[in-house]
Amino acid sequence: MKAKTLLGPALGLLLLAGTFTACGRDRAPSKAGAAKWTIGVSQCNLGEPWRVQMNQDIRNAAREHPEIEVVYKDAQNDSLRQTSQIEEYISAGVDLIIVSPKEAAPLTAPVAAACRKGIPVIVLDRRVLGDEYTCFIGADNVRIGKAAGEWIVKRLGGRGRIVELEGLMTSTPGQDRHTGFREGIKDGGLEIVFEADMKWLEPDARREMESALARFPKIDLVYAHNDPGAHGAYLAAQAAGREKDILFVGIDGLPHEGQVYVKQGILAASFEYPTGGREAVETALRILKGETVDKEITLDSRVFTPDNVAAGGEVLKGN
Ligand code: FRU
Secondary structure (H helix, E strand, C coil), X not given: CCCCCCCCHHHXXXXXXXXXXXXXXXXXXXXXXXXXXXEEEXXXXXXXXXXXXXXXXXXXXXXXXXXXXXXEEECCCCHHHHHHHHHHHHHHCCCEEEEECCCHHHHHHHHHHHHHCCCCEEEECCCCCCCCCCEEEEECHHHHHHHHHHHHHHHCCCEEEEEEEECCCCCHHHHHHHHHHHHHHCCCEEEEEEEEECCCCHHHHHHHHHHHHXXXXXXXXXXXXXXXXXXXXXXXXXXXXXXXXXXXXXXXXXXXXXXXXXXXXXXXXXXXXXXXXXXXXXXXHHHHCCCCCCCEEEECCEEECCCCHHHCXXXXXXX
């Protein structure tokens, strides 16, 4: 599948066939003349509705382009497994890789290795370290965290006891949603009474919230880095008979998850985190056709509250 570098006469051909970039296409399209490119997707897990939706968004967009074939691998929330998947895609000689990494550090080297082999890599939603990839696509998590913080300060009138349930802090959205949130609340008088890493997982969030409830007789609001986390916290509060005394705020805003929780009165707000699946396919096609794409593609976000959810939410200010 790959045009291999042969020094001498082949070098001229290679120069004609492709462009050289730090991390992008440096070879002719494989299956020359044929209508098909192969894209390998490595999804960090499929245990959460948001990731199932991302793959679905990729599938829906890809269906409109018969010139690409997309293959999928599920890393089952294991960075080592995901590393092997990237290596397998490199050996198979796919034309482009889309990866949504579990954690930044462990996935950095395999992504860089693919780039060095001339396989373009689109990093989706969670980042790797450094800049050895072709393009990053995702919403701005610092901004979402900050908007959530500002919204919460306003909603509580500047006073309240907060529980922060963090996404995996070795993944960049967890770090950014935390940093942004702390920035957003810095001028309010809120007190963070409990903070724990629930690793994006609803059962972990529920367990952490049980500890928070046991320790603190008064909690005003839970800020969870994703909607499953906020829902887990709600279930813990409900089991303790305290769900009506506490507000719950999450992130993701899926139509069939966060938005439903808002409509049901379980969440006071959910901030949208778009999957970027469609944008990844469209960007992949541009790269495969030899176009130059931006290194960073930032997606917009909205907030859903009981007041605006029926009307489709409200775009975050500054978008
Ligand atoms: C799913 C998920 C989402 C979250 C995203 C962050 O694995 O936890 O809920 O918004 O990952 O990368």
